[in-house]
Amino acid sequence: MNLYLNQIAAIVWKDFVTELKTRELLSAMFIFALLVILIFIFSINLSIVKASEVGPGILWVAFLFAGTIGLNRSFMLEKENDCLMGLMLVPADRTAIYFGKLISNLIFLSIMELFILPLFMIFFDIDLLSHLGPLLVVVFLGTLGFCVLGTLLSSLSSNLKTREIMLPILLYPLLIPIIIAAVRMTGQILDGTELSDMMKWVGLTASFDIIYIGVSIMTIDHILEE
């Protein structure tokens, strides 16, 4: 077990070192998310609609689009110079590769989100600080669901000829439950609802996360196979 965790940690660490050296991904994701929010602000009239009603949707669309960039990059990087082959030759379980990638995606996305949230607060004039605890829980649950399925499908789409096109087409319809749940929960939290009052959404998101982690463990062997 300890060895397994070390293997996962090594993969996460490798992704971190790469990111620290190149500094390509995080800045790109952040700027892209910011652009998505800006475009939405221009496309709606904030003097007519209430910011707290459209805000959560816009926030999650920005996370989703920026996250897709991160996912595309995650396995593309490994395809260059056949790094994925190297990873698969490592005497580690294939699920360790999956979990390593999942955790590094999760961390990169979370960092991006932590930068976006304050800007969101300023642009939409919504007070996030008073509901920060439950909001972070919801953001984490939603991001986890996105990464769980996203990592699985990006490991699959990275082997296709048209990988950048196919990833969103495959991923977005499957993510609709998570998006609906995350937007609803965020909206309710901004309205001041307690987390305990929306247990059905929390349950839906949590069971989505758990079931797809299970499915990924069972199927990743069939994807990462030469």
Next chain:
Amino acid sequence: MNQETTEELNEESYILVWLTGIVFLFAMAAIFLFVPTEQTEGPVQRIMYIHIPSAWLSFFAFFIVFTCSILFLWKKEREWDIYAHASAEIGVIFCSLVLITGPIWAKPIWGTWWVWDARLTSTLILWLIYVAYLMLRAQTEAGFMRARYAAVLGIVGFLNIPFIHFSVLWWRTFHPQPKVISSEGFGKGMETSMLITLGISLCAFTLLYFLLMGQRVRQEKLKDEIDRLKREQLYSS
């Protein structure tokens, strides 16, 4: 495939073709002649006898995709991949039919082509998932890799259905309920003649599924056979 089994297959499919044709004729007769016109909705209500069987068929087809995908990953036999592929194609066709017949009925009854009702939304998302599945198959070259990827997506996609169902259902409850006739309401107030017609229509569509499935699977197997012969030719020359 030797001569004998080919002929046997043909004979079986002929029986199925005739059977499907006859039952379809009965279904058409029942829909347009036998069943009385619905009082409040008028003749447009007859589209239900196409709409509901199509919906049933597409869900059934997607379930077959799911089972065959699991069986493929387990046994790694090309057979299951063919079944999953054929079933997904049929499922998408009938799911499209559901999405087309629905608005045709909804326009005169509800006054709009589309409402964001739970059932409609889930069907649309389901359609998108399986169109993506077929696109994945079209984008990858034939072979073991395509079969594995498609199988993974077949499993992931089907497991998504309960999540879609509940999220869309709860999503709607925050909005004013549109004037939707739920299936429970439909079933309860239904005449016996209507139920019979629906039953015949369901039978006809289910037979059609097996007919299409058989043809598509045979076609795919012949394709494999041609590929094999081509390769043989190539190596021998």
